[in-house]
Structure formats: C-alpha cells, structure tokens
Amino acid sequence: MTISSAYIHIPFCQQICHYCDFTKFFYNERLADEYLEALENEIHTYIPLEKAKVKTIFVGGGTPTAVNHSQLKRLLKMIDEHFDVASCEEYTFEANPGDLDEEKVRLLKEYGVDRISLGVQVFDDQMLEEIGRVHRVKDVYTNVDRLVQAGLTNVSIDLMYALPGQTVEHFEKTIDEAMQFDLPHYSSYSLQIEPKTIFYQRYKKGTLIKPPEEDEAEMYELLQRKLSRAGVDQYEISNFAKPGFESKHNLTYWNNEYYFGIGAGAHGYLPGKRTINIRPLPAYTKQAMADGKPILHEEPVGLKEQMEEEMFLGLRKTEGVSLSSFKHKYDREMVDVFGQAIPKLKERKLVQEEKGFLSLTPRGRILGNEVFQEFLLDE
Amino acid sequence: MTSQSKQQRVRNFSIIAHIDHGKSTLADRILEKTKALTQREMKEQFLDAMDLERERGITIKLNAVQLSYDANDGEEYTFHLIDTPGHVDFTYEVSRSLAACEGAILVVDAAQGIEAQTLANVYLALENDLEIIPVINKIDLPGADPERIKQEIEDVIGIDASDAILASAKQGIGIDEILERIVTDIPAPAGEAKDPTKALIFDSLYDSYRGVVAYTCVREGSIKLGDKIRMMATGKEFEVNELGVFRPTPTPLKELNVGDVGYLTASIKNIGDSRVGDTITLANNPAAEPLPGYKRMNPMVFCGMYPVDANKYNDLRDALERLELNDSSLQFEAETSQALGFGFRCGFLGMLHMEIIQERIEREYKIDLITTAPSVIYKVTQTDGTEVDVDNPSMMPDNQKLEEVQEPFVKATVMVPNDYVGPVMEICQRKRGNFLDMQYLDDNRVNIVYEIPLSEIVYDFFDSLKSQTKGYASFDYELIGYRSSNLVKMDILLNGDTIDALSFIVHRDFAYERGKLIAEKLKELIPRQQFEVPIQAAIGNKIVARTTIKAMRKNVLSKCYGGDISRKRKLLEKQKEGKKRMKMVGSVEVPQEAFMSVLDLNED
Numbered sequence: 017m018t019i020s021s022a023y024i025h026i027p028f029c030q031q032i033c034h035y036c037d038f039t040k041f042f043y044n045e046r047l048a049d050e051y052l053e054a055l056e057n058e059i060h061t062y063i064p065l066e067k068a069k070v071k072t073i074f075v076g077g078g079t080p081t082a083v084n085h086s087q088l089k090r091l092l093k094m095i096d097e098h099f100d101v102a103s104c105e106e107y108t109f110e111a112n113p114g115d116l117d118e119e120k121v122r123l124l125k126e127y128g129v130d131r132i133s134l135g136v137q138v139f140d141d142q143m144l145e146e147i148g149r150v151h152r153v154k155d156v157y158t159n160v161d162r163l164v165q166a167g168l169t170n171v172s173i174d175l176m177y178a179l180p181g182q183t184v185e186h187f188e189k190t191i192d193e194a195m196q197f198d199l200p201h202y203s204s205y206s207l208q209i210e211p212k213t214i215f216y217q218r219y220k221k222g223t224l225i226k227p228p229e230e231d232e233a234e235m236y237e238l239l240q241r242k243l244s245r246a247g248v249d250q251y252e253i254s255n256f257a258k259p260g261f262e263s264k265h266n267l268t269y270w271n272n273e274y275y276f277g278i279g280a281g282a283h284g285y286l287p288g289k290r291t292i293n294i295r296p297l298p299a300y301t302k303q304a305m306a307d308g309k310p311i312l313h314e315e316p317v318g319l320k321e322q323m324e325e326e327m328f329l330g331l332r333k334t335e336g337v338s339l340s341s342f343k344h345k346y347d348r349e350m351v352d353v354f355g356q357a358i359p360k361l362k363e364r365k366l367v368q369e370e371k372g373f374l375s376l377t378p379r380g381r382i383l384g385n386e387v388f389q390e391f392l393l394d395e
Numbered sequence: 396m397t398s399q400s401k402q403q404r405v406r407n408f409s410i411i412a413h414i415d416h417g418k419s420t421l422a423d424r425i426l427e428k429t430k431a432l433t434q435r436e437m438k439e440q441f442l443d444a445m446d447l448e449r450e451r452g453i454t455i456k457l458n459a460v461q462l463s464y465d466a467n468d469g470e471e472y473t474f475h476l477i478d479t480p481g482h483v484d485f486t487y488e489v490s491r492s493l494a495a496c497e498g499a500i501l502v503v504d505a506a507q508g509i510e511a512q513t514l515a516n517v518y519l520a521l522e523n524d525l526e527i528i529p530v531i532n533k534i535d536l537p538g539a540d541p542e543r544i545k546q547e548i549e550d551v552i553g554i555d556a557s558d559a560i561l562a563s564a565k566q567g568i569g570i571d572e573i574l575e576r577i578v579t580d581i582p583a584p585a586g587e588a589k590d591p592t593k594a595l596i597f598d599s600l601y602d603s604y605r606g607v608v609a610y611t612c613v614r615e616g617s618i619k620l621g622d623k624i625r626m627m628a629t630g631k632e633f634e635v636n637e638l639g640v641f642r643p644t645p646t647p648l649k650e651l652n653v654g655d656v657g658y659l660t661a662s663i664k665n666i667g668d669s670r671v672g673d674t675i676t677l678a679n680n681p682a683a684e685p686l687p688g689y690k691r692m693n694p695m696v697f698c699g700m701y702p703v704d705a706n707k708y709n710d711l712r713d714a715l716e717r718l719e720l721n722d723s724s725l726q727f728e729a730e731t732s733q734a735l736g737f738g739f740r741c742g743f744l745g746m747l748h749m750e751i752i753q754e755r756i757e758r759e760y761k762i763d764l765i766t767t768a769p770s771v772i773y774k775v776t777q778t779d780g781t782e783v784d785v786d787n788p789s790m791m792p793d794n795q796k797l798e799e800v801q802e803p804f805v806k807a808t809v810m811v812p813n814d815y816v817g818p819v820m821e822i823c824q825r826k827r828g829n830f831l832d833m834q835y836l837d838d839n840r841v842n843i844v845y846e847i848p849l850s851e852i853v854y855d856f857f858d859s860l861k862s863q864t865k866g867y868a869s870f871d872y873e874l875i876g877y878r879s880s881n882l883v884k885m886d887i888l889l890n891g892d893t894i895d896a897l898s899f900i901v902h903r904d905f906a907y908e909r910g911k912l913i914a915e916k917l918k919e920l921i922p923r924q925q926f927e928v929p930i931q932a933a934i935g936n937k938i939v940a941r942t943t944i945k946a947m948r949k950n951v952l953s954k955c956y957g958g959d960i961s962r963k964r965k966l967l968e969k970q971k972e973g974k975k976r977m978k979m980v981g982s983v984e985v986p987q988e989a990f991m992s993v994l995d996l997n998e999d
Contacts, residue, residue, distance in 0.1 A: 233948035384951030389971040
C-alpha cells in the first residue's frame with residue numbers, strides 16, 4: 017500500500033492570528049531548534065531506510081517560513097534526505113507574505129520546492145490588522161515579485177471572506193486585486209469561529225459580529241463567478257485553478273488517499289487508521305525524541321468509515337466521485353451502499369449523476385454539509 | 396397492657412414546612428433520636444426516597460414511619476410520623492395525610508418566615524383540627540430573628556406562638572423538646588376499638604410483587620390478617636394478605652388496631668381500587684358511613700406527549716401504564732396529531748406533576764419526548780346548544796360555532812416582600828387577574844390575592860413571578876370554578892400548513908400580541924431550512940401575525956484543516972444528530988422545544 021503524500025507541520029508564528037486554531041506557538045529560536053531535531057526523529061522513524069517516493073509534499077503551519085535561515089535550510093535538508101524530492105510531483109511550502117526574504121526564496125528553490133501557498137487573506141491593511149495578521153498589502157507585491165523572479169511561478173494565494181465588518185463590495189475588491197496577479201491557483205475560505213481563538217471569545221461576548229449568512233453566500237457565489245470568468249476553474253469547494261494547476265496535495269485528501277502526518281498536532285492517514293499527533297510543543301518534542309512516535313491517538317478506519325469518507329471528501333471535488341472507481345475500490349455499488357441518501361439528494365437537486373460520476377450541483381456545493389451528512393451510514 | 400392504654404400512648408403527626416425550611420433534616424433527627432435507624436441505615440433524608448424527589452428537594456410520595464420514644468414520664472410512646480408532599484399540585488394528598496394525624500409540627504425558617512405553601516398547609520391542618528406545635532428552625536444561622544417570626548406566626552396564622560420551640564435541626568438543637576411536646580401537646584387518637592372498622596387510605600403505591608400497597612390509618616375498630624375488607628367509595632372487596640407498620644422498613648404484623656398507622660396489601664391489582672381518601676371497612680361488619688373528606692381528584696392540566704422516534708410509541712404507552720399503576724391522578728388516552736403522529740393526551744394535577752412525569756419517562760424509560768404546551772379543560776357551549784369539554788386546543792370548535800367558552804379560575808395567593816408588590820400586581824393584571832385582597836403580614840411582607848384563569852398559571856406565571864421578585868415570592872392556588880371568558884383559538888401555520896400541535900387558546904384581547912410573540916419565538920427556534928418558511932398566526936381565516944424564516948443560504952465547511960478528517964466527520968455527525976432530534980412537520984424540520992414555545996414568550 018503506497019503512501020501518496022506527506023504533510024509536515026511547522027507550528028511557529030511571528031504573531032498569532034485571531035481566527036487560527038491550528039497548532040501554533042510564538043517563534044523562539046531555541047524551541048525551533050529542538051523542534052526540528054524532534055521532527056527529524058519522527059520522519060526518520062517513518063522512513064528509516066531509503067528515501068520515500070511520494071507524489072506530493074506539503075509543508076504547512078503555523079508558518080514554515082517563520083524560522084530563521086539556518087533552520088529553514090536544516091528543514092529542507094532533512095526533507096531532502098528522507099524523501100525523493102526529484103520524483104515528487106508537487107512540493108509546496110506555505111508562506112506568510114513578508115517572511116520571504118531573498119535568501120529564503122533561494123533556499124526553497126535550491127531544495128526543489130516548486131509551489132508556494134501565500135496566506136494573503138485580504139487586500140486591506142486595516143482589516144489585516146483587525147484579524148491579527150502581521151503582513152501588509154505591499155508585502156504581497158514584493159513577495160510575489162521575488163518568487164516569480166526566482167522562477168517560483170506556481171504560486172497560490174489564500175483569501176478569507178465573511179470576516180467581521182466585511183461587506184460583499186469589500187470582498188469583491190479583494191478578489192479583483194488578487195486576480196490582477198493572474199496566478200494559477202486561488203484558495204478561499206470563509207471565516208469559521210473556532211474555540212480557543214481570540215475571535216471565539218469576542219464572538220461569545222457579542223463583540224464580534226459575522227456578516228449575515230446571505231452576504232456570506234453572496235461572497236462565495238461572487239468568487240465562483242469572477243474566477244470562472246477568468247478561466248480559473250473551481251475544482252473543489254474552496255479551491256480554484258487554471259487547468260493543470262490543481263493542487264495535487266489537496267486532492268490527496270479529497271481522493272481519500274494515504275498521507276503521512278508529521279509534526280506537532282499533524283494528522284495523517286495510513287492504511288486502516290488515522291493518526292493524530294501530540295499538540296503541545298514540549299510534549300511532542302519529548303515523545304518524538306524518546307521513540308520517534310509522537311502519536312496522541314489513532315482512530316481505526318473500517319470499511320464503513322472508508323466508504324463514508326470516500327463520499328463526503330470526494331464530493332467536495334467539482335468532478336465528484338466516480339461510480340466505477342467506488343466499485344473498484346470497495347467491491348460494492350455506490351448506489352447500493354447509499355441507497356437512501358442518493359435518491360433523496362437527487363430529488364432535492366443537491367447532487368447529480370453525470371458520465372459515471374456523482375457530483376454536487378451548484379446548489380449542493382453551497383449547502384455541502386447538508387449533503388455530506390447524508391452519507392454517514394447508520395450503525 | 397390493655398389496648399386502651401396502648402392507644403393512649405400513640406401519637407400521629409406530620410411536619411409542615413416550606414421547601415428548604417428544614418423538614419427533611421428535622422425528620423432525620425427525629426428518626427435518629429428514636430433509634431429508628433442505625434447509623435449505617437441512615438441515608439441522608441430518609442423519607443425522600445425517590446431520586447427525583449431528592450434532586451428537586453421536594454417530597455412527592457408520602458411515607459409513614461412508626462417510631463418508639465421513651466418519654467420523660469417514663470412511658471414508652473409509639474409515634475407515627477406521616478410525611479406530606481410539599482407542593483400545591485398535591486394539596487389533596489396533603490389534606491388526606493393530615494387527616495390521619497392529630498397534630499402537626501409547623502417548621503418555619505427563623506429568617507425567612509412563613510411562605511405561601513406553608514400557610515396553605517397550615518390551613519389544611521387547622522381544617523382537620525390538628526394540634527399545631529410551632530418550631531422556629533435554623534436559629535443558628537445569621538439573620539435568624541425568632542421574635543419577629545413568632546409575631547408573624549401569631550399575626551398570620553392566628554395561633555399562640557409564645558411557646559414556639561427554637562431549634563436547629565442541622566445542629567440537633569431543640570430536638571428533645573420537640574419530642575416531649577409531641578407527647579404532651581398532641582392528643583392520642585380517638586376512636587373505639589369495638590366500633591365497626593374505618594381506616595383511612597392516605598396513600599397507595601403499586602408494587603410489582605404484591606400489587607397495591609395501601610397506606611392506612613385505623614380510625615375505628617381494627618383490621619386483621621385474612622379479613623375481608625371493603626373499599627367504601629368503590630364497593631370493591633379484597634382479602635388482606637399482609638399488613639404491618641414501617642419501622643422504617645416494612646414490618647409485618649397480625650393486626651392493625653385503632654390509632655395505628657401502617658400498610659396493607661390484599662391482591663389489589665388496580666391502584667384505582669385503593670384511592671387516596673377512601674375508607675376501608677370490613678365486609679362482614681361494615682361501618683355505616685365512610686370517613687369524611689373523600690374526593691376523586693381530576694387532572695387539571697393536559698398536554699400531548701409524543702415520542703420523538705415514532706417507533707417508541709408502544710414503549711411510551713408501556714411507560715405511562717407503569718406510571719399509572721402508581722399514580723391514580725395520571726390520566727392518558729391515545730391521540731393523533733397531524734404534525735406529531737401518534738401519541739397520548741395526558742392529564743395531570745398540575746404543572747409540577749406534569750414535569751415529574753415527563754422527566755421520569757425520559758429518564759427512567761429513556762424515551763425522548765415532544766411535549767405540547769399545557770392546556771386546561773375548557774367547557775364549550777356551541778351555537779347549536781351542544782356542550783363539549785375541550786382539553787386539546789386543536790380540538791376547539793371553530794370560532795363562529797362558539798356560543799360560550801368557560802375556563803377554570805383559581806384563587807392565587809402570592810406572598811412577597813413589600814418592594815415587589817408592584818411587579819406582582821403587574822404580572823397578575825397581565826395574566827388577566829382580578830384583584831381580591833391584599834394584607835400586610837408585618838412591616839415588610841404582603842399577602843396578595845387574585846383570581847386568575849388557570850390557563851395563565853400553567854403558562855409561565857410562576858416563572859415570571861420568580862424572575863420579577865428575584866425568587867422572593869411564594870405562591871399557592873386553589874381552584875374556584877369555571878367562568879365565562881372571551882377566548883379564541885389561535886392556529887399557527889408553518890409554510891402555509893396549520894400545525895395542530897402548536898394551536899393554543901387565548902383571550903381575544905391578548906391574541907394579537909401573543910400571536911406576534913409566538914411567531915417571533917418560532918422564528919428564533921426553528922433553524923433555517925433549504926427554503927423560505929413563512930410563519931403565520933391565525934384566528935380562523937384571519938392572519939394576525941406573520942414572519943419568515945429565511946432560507947438556508949450557505950452551509951459548507953470550507954476549511955481543509957490540514958488533513959484533519961476526523962474533525963470534519965465529527966462536525967457532520969453533530970449536524971446529523973441535531974437533525975434526528977427534530978420532528979419533520981410537513982416539509983419543515985422543527986426542534987422539540989418549539990412545541991413548548993408558547994410557554995416561553997418573555998412578555999416581561
């Protein structure tokens with residue numbers, strides 16, 4: 017059984033964003049050194065011998081570019097020593113606009129990184145400040161220029177919407193400005209208020225007010241319309257790309273394929289189980305140094321769960337889930353396993369069946385959770 | 396020892412107290428002092444046996460314990476401590492257990508003074524001609540003011556409180572004095588051993604092995620094992636196969652004599668054959684007249700109960716049948732709602748009784764319920780002259796067919812500190828009350844009396860009262876009969892369909908306002924659906940309020956959470972679970988609490 021991908025988590029940030037609930041800690045040089053040591057131990061435990069061949073590598077955070085030059089080099093080197101980067105089809109680093117100086121860009125390029133995901137979020141300095149971001153709009157321009165000049169042209173930017181105080185018009189300006197870069201890939205996420213964030217506390221106190229659901233829906237539809245008109249097609253609920261530039265790493269998740277989850281709080285999917293790593297930095301580091309297996313918890317994934325996940329992940333893709341692949345993978349017909357859900361959802365015009373694929377209708381896409389929950393089978 | 400002298404050394408009594416004023420603690424101290432319980436048997440607050448009672452701090456079922464006490468006069472006395480429920484829903488049960496006593500200990504909190512429920516029960520005791528021993532409890536607590544409380548007892552109740560016992564049940568202060576005063580102040584039971592037998596049933600419960608267990612107090616004559624007994628109200632006859640007393644565990648005996656308080660079983664299968672207040676006599680030598688005071692209790696408050704999961708209908712019936720075995724005032728019959736499917740219309744003595752039954756079904760029988768808003772029985776005269784009783788608002792005839800509608804009224808007594816008189820009167824007015832009387836109990840406390848429709852009481856009267864008086868108000872009511880009122884049926888339409896389970900009866904003058912409030916409340920409670928759902932409140936064909944639940948526009952998790960699929964799964968599972976708890980009404984998914992929304996309109 018091959019593991020298609022690797023996700024490597026770097027939990028350090030120069031500043032903590034108000035909405036972020038990923039595993040993250042303020043950057044500290046000594047802690048980052050210890051962390052990298054532990055990380056190497058974990059990678060080495062998974063891949064003790066020859067280099068692993070994977071289709072994609074994704075280094076996310078936190079902010080992987082928040083570490084200093086020598087640490088970045090060390091990280092890139094350890095990845096290079098354990099993975100066959102040359103045969104890898106996509107090697108992505110997440111970056112914060114403003115972190116990428118020339119030396120960092122050079123290092124990334126040198127070690128074979130071929131895709132950059134920039135956390136731009138919004139083209140408005142005041143709103144950036146309000147959501148706790150450190151970078152400013154001008155940083156996006158300098159960083160993208162720097163990347164393109166270095167030949168790193170496969171750049172994606174993340175945009176957020178439904179931010180507090182954001183109107184449809186405001187988001188439209190952000191889309192327009194983002195599209196002027198004419199990048200091959202865009203991701204866009206609506207704000208989710210998650211527990212243990214600053215925004216959650218404000219929300220509970222009533223001092224944070226999200227735009228109404230109507231506005232949020234309109235922002236999403238506007239985004240779909242504008243990008244599609246520019247030839248940037250939606251290939252997943254939150255992802256848009258020019259043909260051929262779809263993120264192969266993200267598709268690993270939606271295709272329900274296996275991936276290593278490496279680093280503090282990282283999630284992996286290995287044959288028969290999902291792994292969840294220890295989150296707190298000292299505990300992660302300690303365990304990874306002790307036995308190289310800093311796993312907090314493993315959740316078994318049986319046939320039932322696999323089939324459910326095949327659907328609620330696969331349907332996120334615009335193309336949907338292939339009926340024949342499903343049959344091939346599970347030796348059962350999709351329409352038999354989900355004999356209740358599929359006709360009901362078709363009748364509600366939330367899903368459609370076309371050319372051997374079951375997929376979301378445009379209406380199903382904006383009400384995706386209504387669809388996905390129907391694919392949870394009863395015990 | 397002759398039976399005559401034995402009877403002289405029997406004392407039958409109850410304890411009357413407001414919730415929290417220390418009745419259970421005092422009962423425990425008495426049980427300890429009379430060595431009825433070893434330390435090991437001693438569960439805190441022995442008399443309140445049911446879990447639910449413990450949690451709510453109230454007594455629902457009665458109990459009667461036989462205790463033995465060595466008095467200062469050198470004689471050994473037999474005490475029967477008869478416990479009483481402490482809530483207005485069970486007034487009749489209280490009156491019957493008091494009828495089994497010759498005396499009562501009145502417990503009043505040394506700081507808080509007399510409360511409305513206490514007063515109601517003291518009046519019941521006085522009606523039953525009981526000797527009352529006032530006890531001022533919690534004298535050890537800061538804020539205790541025994542002299543003020545004595546004065547209050549004299550002013551409010553009109554009994555001599557100069558020799559009230561100062562006690563702290565918690566600290567064990569005053570307990571010896573209370574026990575002595577039971578001996579000296581409370582008379583021995585009267586009644587003649589040789590007269591035809593009359594024994595009062597003051598409680599009964601169903602035991603799956605023995606059938607009905609009747610709690611009884613022998614007022615005249617005696618009952619022996621094997622006697623053929625007759626229930627005087629129903630005329631049914633049974634043969635006694637066990638009798639005895641509680642010490643406090645059941646202790647079988649061969650005979651219960653005049654003055655004794657105990658239990659008997661006689662293979663009685665139906666609790667309706669052993670009704671509280673009925674008189675037991677002997678079939679071969681029956682008494683001419685039953686003991687006075689028997690009433691058949693009829694439910695006052697009705698609601699529909701439906702299983703959330705339609706497959707649990709039979710389980711719900713089983714649960715109600717089992718509860719009914721033990722509760723002759725619970726009534727139910729099958730009913731069908733277009734909105735909720737198959738369920739039962741259930742009748743209760745009052746709101747607390749209703750809540751207790753609901754909770755027991757959900758907790759002990761594990762059935763999720765949808766309960767409709769409570770209603771009362773309306774007496775309706777139609778234009779064609781026919782009369783009907785309506786206990787389900789959706790069954791109310793069309794407004795144009797109504798000649799007259801009568802609804803039950805109660806006399807409501809609210810006791811409250813001076814500062815809250817304004818808010819209390821405002822609530823009573825808003826609840827269509829007619830002012831009857833207001834008395835100052837002392838410098839600070841006021842007794843306010845109103846006539847109010849029972850339907851307003853079952854809505855949110857007590858909750859409003861509590862919130863508007865910061866919990867200081869105490870409240871009691873008694874039914875005073877039916878009055879004509881200008882009432883109309885209000886229907887609620889969701890997506891154009893009348894939802895029968897949401898119909899309610901309202902006074903015409905308040906109809907518009909309440910229709911508006913309930914429409915707004917439903918808008919809050921019903922989540923967005925995939926289409927727009929208009930909510931309308933209508934009287935007949937006339938729409939009086941309207942609002943709209945907007946369609947769900949976006950519900951999709953956009954974040955990818957770095958491959959954290961477990962988290963996505965959990966979120967979807969949670970959404971799915973939430974949906975299961977909703978009821979599909981026509982095309983609209985409605986959460987359970989929406990059916991009770993009329994109770995929670997925040998009119999304040």
